[in-house]
Amino acid sequence: MNFDPLDSGISLSQLTDIAAAHVGPVPDQLGRDGLLDLLMSHCIEPAIRDWGVVFVTDFPVSQAALARHITVAGEAVAARFECYAGGHELANGYWEQVDVALLMAQFAADRESRAARGLPARDEDPRLLAAQDAGLPSCAGVALGVDRLLALQQGVESLAEVISFDWSRA
Numbered sequence: 001m002n003f004d005p006l007d008s009g010i011s012l013s014q015l016t017d018i019a020a021a022h023v024g025p026v027p028d029q030l031g032r033d034g035l036l037d038l039l040m041s042h043c044i045e046p047a048i049r050d051w052g053v054v055f056v057t058d059f060p061v062s063q064a065a066l067a068r069h070i071t072v073a074g075e076a077v078a079a080r081f082e083c084y085a086g087g088h089e090l091a092n093g094y095w096e097q098v099d100v101a102l103l104m105a106q107f108a109a110d111r112e113s114r115a116a117r118g119l120p121a122r123d124e125d126p127r128l129l130a131a132q133d134a135g136l137p138s139c140a141g142v143a144l145g146v147d148r149l150l151a152l153q154q155g156v157e158s159l160a161e162v163i164s165f166d167w168s169r170a
Helices: 012-023 032-047 100-116 126-135 146-154
Strands: 053-059 069-072 075-085 088-095 140-144
Touching (some): 012 032, 088 146, 140 146
Antiparallel strands (some): 069 075, 088 140
């Protein structure tokens, strides 16, 4: 598998073919980001198992969530990262989008993408937008999965082995 996930010249059809070649049949309703997530979880994460701690950076802007967009090597990317150990995601973080107009544009792009895939719309959070409009200072945050860190420390593969109530018992 050798392609640049930031290359907008790769069509959805080509990306579907790449995913199918590596993981088998893929659902028709997966969009570009869904296919990239599928390739990440089924191809990249297993391949980096023995690399120690790995930071994945410079995500496609369509995967920005609440991160600001920056330019790296001439490409627009989301200023976010994911930290992996043993091929398992431990943490993710990003540089907050503090410009309310840009954040609203990101929300609009997300709504359009969801509508194109037949998914329900997500309402904008008026309190978040009000906080941004009031002048949230430049900041960043990281979410660390303590359960994932504990699984790594214990040397187990399943989070169910380190939490009291997994999905099957919730």
